[in-house]
Amino acid sequence: MGALSHIRVLDLSRVLAGPWCAQNLADLGADVIKVERPGTGDDTRHWGPPFAKDANGKETEESAYFICINRNKRSITVDIAKPEGQELIRQLAAESDVVIENYKVGDLAKYGLDYESLKKVKPDLVYCSITGFGQTGPYAHRPGYDFIIQGMGGFMSVTGEAHDFEGASPQKSGVAIADIFTGMYASTAILAAIVHRDHTGEGQYIDMSLLDTQIAVMANVSSAYLTSGEVPKRWGNASPIIVPYQTFPTSDGWMIVGAGNDGQFRHFVTAGGEAHIADNPLYVSNPLRVEHRKQLIPLLEQMTRKKTKGEWIALLEKANVPCGPINNFKEVFENEQVIHRGVQIEAPHPTVGSMKLVASPMRLSKTPTEVRMAPPTLGQHTDEILHERLKLDDKIIEVLRSKGII
Template sequence: MNLPLEDIKILDLSRIYAGPAGSMILGDLGANVIRIESPKGTDSMRDWSPFVEGESTYYLSANRNKSSVTINLKSETGRLLFLDLVKSADVVLENYKTGTLDRLGIGYETLTQQNPKIILCSVTGYGQTGPFSNEPGFDPVIQAISGLMDVTGSAEGDPTRVGVPVVDIYSSLYAAISILTALRVRDKGGEGQHIDISLLDVQISSLANIASSYLMSGYISKRLGNQHNNVVPYQVFQCSDRPMMIAVGNDKQFNKFCEVLNRPEWLSDDKFRFNSSRVENRDELTEQIQPIFLTKSADEWFQILSTNGIPSGPVNNIEQAFKHPQVKARKMVEEVPHPTLGKVKLVRNPIRFSNTPMTIRKHPPLLGEHTVSFLQEELKLDMNEIERLQSEGVI
């Protein structure tokens, strides 16, 4: 069955997570994604533990459905080799510091001379313009600068980094969305273009209700741990065995919640009847709710609350999450062959099409695994020429 992007070729110069995760999404959709790496290896993600027989599990998480070709872009021969590849490519994705491509002689203007329809997507910490444009961008630093850390963590504790690289993850999604949009524009008769994705822009845009509360009312949201600034009760409660998240999102659900907990008096109490008053009196209500949840296990409470339409769920560790019956039913883990590890378990793409099912067609590639075959097929180089390039450190 044809995949949506199988006619799209992407030269992926990106490293770490935000760029590679974005190109992985496009690879899942069928695009021919070719990682362009230094012969010595430049992606520090390959060096991050834990390892399985020498392979970084971090690297494995963001590089399925790709090939790997090594080219030394700092050499003139390597630069020209790359520009030859640009002629037949649709997209170049990169996340070097601002200005690096120009210094390497492969900036946007140079790329368009080779291919006027090329789309260049640049993912940087702070964008191509502005006083911070030359600063390096790293997920936890952006979490700090954007205000995300200040609203994450307990009220009494320190500002807290989110446990996964959310800024990188969000940025990878915007990179994929923007590339798809640019392809659509080009297909309708337009030219290629340069896409400027900034991690800081992405995270500022992802502040959602926190941003709106400040911009519209001047309210600066506070760090409340697992509680919600605008909704009560919407937090973690400790059950007899482990914690549980309760998300009572509106007054109708709160009415049912009172019924389930056998506390009808809360419905006639002006301090608790409506969400606005519950927000003002959250501590008093929380103190009354918590002892009730200690009387049953998290699983017992989930069954009761779920039956009554109240959103809730036990706080799982990672092992429990992957053993969750819904995760298993949705087959979110797929095993694929790997040249050195035998098989690797990878998390599947969450997009489900009715007519174009996606699979993991390629394992995360070894460094330079496809260099020889790719140059033979794409540039029609013979083995003598390839061996010469290898001996000169170009590939």
């Protein structure tokens, strides 16, 4: 039994930030009901290719995007635009501890499904809204997309080739980091609200903003600006404050070296047969190496090109110099450490057969996470949930279905 096995979550969210939050709670044991539109479901069900293949190699309707954020949930289809659908959601909310939604500001109030409405049927409800810009402010009613938030929140201004590199331009992250981090912060906020409820009996409203989150996770970069008043620049794969701490070319690819102190720097160049570089007065300390990086880095690149990536990593690991390869995803999942940790898992699925998933990274000794269910097919659990939670019989369910409400 997971740590949250006593918690019921009603997930009204779509796409990434909300579902990521709900999946975290589900992995920790919460019973998560994912509410989807009849006939179409979550937009991400259709975001592909790729789509998962069944045991015969035939492509199914299960998109890789949807798969990554919806395990351990049950799916129910409800049309919340219809009064009967709204009533079903209110009844489900009354049986839930947490509601998660990411509709535009004010949208759910039109259906009587906003916090003020639902807390009347569940006074101790924890209600989490996730939007691009939050519930207040001049941008509150703007739609929030991760790519735009990465740009507005400063991330792209420090990501990409160095500012003085010819042809350099700002770059977004390879994954939707504003969405993912907002989902992570939302999970934490919900857990805090549950603890507060358990102590006081009070529910509360949580207002999560992608823009707030993006600025917060800039961490030392945001702090550097606030401390110095200097606008941070792009450094590509290098560090503005540590040298060498970047990618280096080898004879057959690229590697990462992070020499965080003077001893590690000496071990690095010694392993490459160039120990004299560490004795150069221009490079004997990190501040000096930062000051003279333009002279130093070409020397180090000349050195690293003399050996293969594998040779370098073996040498530097033996010398206790932080280093690593830049793996593609085939190499990621073939890595011996990744295999040992069981990062790739499989779960039975009604159409795919055996579905490949990425395990939760949360490793708890007493209440471990587990995959109880693969991501659901659309509406897979509609009848089950209506029977179990709302005690509706088959005839009523059939009437609801005939009206397109479920």
